[in-house]
Amino acid sequence: MPEQKRTDIDWEDVRFFAALARHGSLSATARALKVNHATVARRVGALESALGFALFERRADGYQLSRHGTAILSEAGAMESAAGAIRDRLAYSNGPSGRVRLTTTRSIADLVIAPRLGDVLRGLADVELEIVTDIRVQSLAQREADIALRLGHPKDSDLTGKRVATIGYAFYASKAAAETVAESRPARLIGYDLDSDGVAEARWLETKFGPDAFVFRSSSNVVQANAAAAGLGIAMLPRFVAKQNPALVEIDCGEAMPDRELWMLAPANLVDIPRIRAVWDGLAEIFAVSEDRL
Numbered sequence: 001m002p003e004q005k006r007t008d009i010d011w012e013d014v015r016f017f018a019a020l021a022r023h024g025s026l027s028a029t030a031r032a033l034k035v036n037h038a039t040v041a042r043r044v045g046a047l048e049s050a051l052g053f054a055l056f057e058r059r060a061d062g063y064q065l066s067r068h069g070t071a072i073l074s075e076a077g078a079m080e081s082a083a084g085a086i087r088d089r090l091a092y093s094n095g096p097s098g099r100v101r102l103t104t105t106r107s108i109a110d111l112v113i114a115p116r117l118g119d120v121l122r123g124l125a126d127v128e129l130e131i132v133t134d135i136r137v138q139s140l141a142q143r144e145a146d147i148a149l150r151l152g153h154p155k156d157s158d159l160t161g162k163r164v165a166t167i168g169y170a171f172y173a174s175k176a177a178a179e180t181v182a183e184s185r186p187a188r189l190i191g192y193d194l195d196s197d198g199v200a201e202a203r204w205l206e207t208k209f210g211p212d213a214f215v216f217r218s219s220s221n222v223v224q225a226n227a228a229a230a231g232l233g234i235a236m237l238p239r240f241v242a243k244q245n246p247a248l249v250e251i252d253c254g255e256a257m258p259d260r261e262l263w264m265l266a267p268a269n270l271v272d273i274p275r276i277r278a279v280w281d282g283l284a285e286i287f288a289v290s291e292d293r294l
Contacts (some may be wrong), residue, residue: 009050011079016043017055018076021069022144025062081267096275097126102283104149106133107221107241108262112290113283120282127275140267146276147283151200151260160271164287165262165294168239169201171253174231178251181234187253188233190224193217204257205236240294262287262294 016033019040023029026037033040048055055069065073104113109131113120121129132145140148140159154161173181181187191214192202199219216232218224221241228235229247236256242248264283270276287294 010046011083013043013047013050014076014079015083016040017047017069018073018080020044020056020063021065021073021076024064081269095126096124096278098275099128099130100147100275100279101130101132101145102147102149102279103132103134103145105151105221106219107238108149109133110222111241111244112294113286116286116290119286120279122282124275124278124282127278129279140265146266146270147280148265149283150263150265152263153261154263154265156265158268159265160268162264162284163261164264164284165291167260167262167294169236169256169259170239170242170250171234171236171256172225172242172248173228173234173251174247175249177228177231177234178249181251181253187213188215189213190216190218190227190233190235193219195219200260201236201257208254238294 016029016039019033020026020029023032026040029040030037044055051068051072053068054066055072056063057066102113113131117129121127140146140156149164151167177188189205189209191205191209192199194217196202196219205214214233216224216227218227221237222244224235225237225241225245225248227233228237229245234251234253236253237248242250264280264287266276266280271280
């Protein structure tokens with residue numbers, strides 16, 4: 001494709017580009033945008049023609065960003081976020097309305113948020129809350145999520161952040177398994193599955209004990225806790241998870257992972273949109289009440 005750039009870029013073409021970059025295929029993008037495949041291909045092709053560069057590499061398994069596509073993705077995401085913010089600010093004059101996508105860990109979703117959903121959504125009859133617990137980190141910059149609850153201090157200056165809790169860790173086992181540790185028999189450990197290498201707790205356990213120390217693995221803290229309670233071995237768990245299972249006892253298995261801060265994050269230009277602010281405030285309130293348990 002000749003590298004002849006023009007300046008008449010159509011925002012709609014940029015929106016389709018950002019969506020294709022996010023979804024990776026024409027079919028998935030078409031479903032998300034409620035259009036047909038040909039429209040997606042035409043819009044992206046128009047943007048490539050306007051810029052004079054190929055933005056994707058067409059492959060059998062989908063669309064992969066080219067180096068030029070990667071270079072403009074951040075700006076395209078910012079344009080998408082700005083357009084969404086304009087639409088959302090003006091559309092709901094009668095109060096918060098629309099969908100809010102929250103991403104967090106499975107244990108936080110199951111044990112902290114789910115029991116208090118009524119408090120979060122009280123008075124928000126027109127707000128639809130979607131909670132995503134995929135192990136893959138959802139991108140706030142690309143609007144894969146509106147609010148994130150993440151462990152560790154945020155580094156992105158474009159996000160509004162609030163520390164909502166400090167998560168403590170300890171080792172737990174059933175009473176019978178705890179006795180084997182007291183008798184100095186080798187510890188049988190419960191850890192994270194091999195797809196969890198991006199999880200800080202998984203890396204910490206592997207570094208401390210080595211990969212051969214584990215007899216059971218799961219990406220779920222709740223499953224790990226249940227396995228430990230059943231006597232399968234010793235699990236390092238967030239204290240709030242272990243407190244839910246009376247069959248677990250805390251044991252001395254050396255120093256556990258240091259405490260981690262839990263932060264609530266949202267794009268700075270979106271956090272004051274009514275529906276997002278309402279959910280943000282509701283979450284902040286339940287964490288304020290629950291912090292002593294975390």
